[in-house]
Amino acid sequence: xxxxxxxxxxxxxxxxxxxxxxxxxxxxxxxxxxxxxxxxxxxxxxxxxxxxxxxxxxxxxxxxxxxxxxxxxxxxxxxxxxxxxxxxxxxxxxxxxxxxxxxxxxxxxxxxxxxx
Amino acid sequence: xxxxxxxxxxxxxxxxxxxxxxxxxxxxxxxxxxxxxxxxxxxxxxxxxxxxxxxxxxxxxxxxxxxxxxxxxxxxxxxxxxxxxxxxxxxxxxxxxxxxxxxxxxxxxxxxxxxxxxx
Numbered sequence: 719x720x721x722x723x724x725x726x727x728x729x730x731x732x733x734x735x736x737x738x739x740x741x742x743x744x745x746x747x748x749x750x751x752x753x754x755x756x757x758x759x760x761x762x763x764x765x766x767x768x769x770x771x772x773x774x775x776x777x778x779x780x781x782x783x784x785x786x787x788x789x790x791x792x793x794x795x796x797x798x799x800x801x802x803x804x805x806x807x808x809x810x811x812x813x814x815x816x817x818x819x820x821x822x823x824x825x826x827x828x829x830x831x832x833x834x
Numbered sequence: 835x836x837x838x839x840x841x842x843x844x845x846x847x848x849x850x851x852x853x854x855x856x857x858x859x860x861x862x863x864x865x866x867x868x869x870x871x872x873x874x875x876x877x878x879x880x881x882x883x884x885x886x887x888x889x890x891x892x893x894x895x896x897x898x899x900x901x902x903x904x905x906x907x908x909x910x911x912x913x914x915x916x917x918x919x920x921x922x923x924x925x926x927x928x929x930x931x932x933x934x935x936x937x938x939x940x941x942x943x944x945x946x947x948x949x950x951x952x953x
């Protein structure tokens with residue numbers, strides 16, 4: 719079992735639907751991330767939150783809207799998605815450390831999203 | 835910009851043999867970090883091992899070790915005594931120092947190597 723919990727595991731939605739992906743961690747991590755991963759490709763970073771504030775947005779289309787309501791939760795709101803948005807969406811979290819020292823990101827199991 | 839190259843799209847290894855997965859990187863930073871992740875077919879990304887650019891010794895974690903050759907800019911993952919459960923996709927990743935914004939980190943991933951362990 720992972721320490722980062724993502725729900726739902728699978729989601730099928732039409733292009734006109736509105737849905738949300740949820741991510742929760744209780745490790746006290748203050749950095750949280752959303753990634754998109756297409757089949758047989760590496761994960762691509764979408765958003766980074768540091769101390770509940772958006773610090774990186776990798777030019778993601780506005781039909782994806784992230785939200786970090788508190789230090790344990792991260793949401794990704796979806797609206798008017800396209801078929802090419804079908805992918806595995808991974809959430810991750812990490813400790814925030816100063817001085818350039820790195821701690822690994824901990825990933826959830828992901829949400830497999832299919833757009834009809 | 836940083837870049838990670840994994841030249842082995844797929845590898846097939848007999849159970850109990852050791853296996854080396856290649857990773858080379860390109861960066862102009864003096865301070866950087868290298869990670870290896872395992873991704874089974876279930877989708878979860880599992881952290882395996884970390885090597886910092888200033889670490890003098892190669893990192894080891896159980897059956898995993900990292901063969902870090904800084905001058906060659908390579909960070910190969912070595913799995914000893916492979917097991918059937920090691921079959922998965924393996925990603926090498928590097929932390930971009932310039933994007934250590936407020937302590938968060940941006941990872942650059944290689945294309946991955948699919949490892950299959952045969953019984």
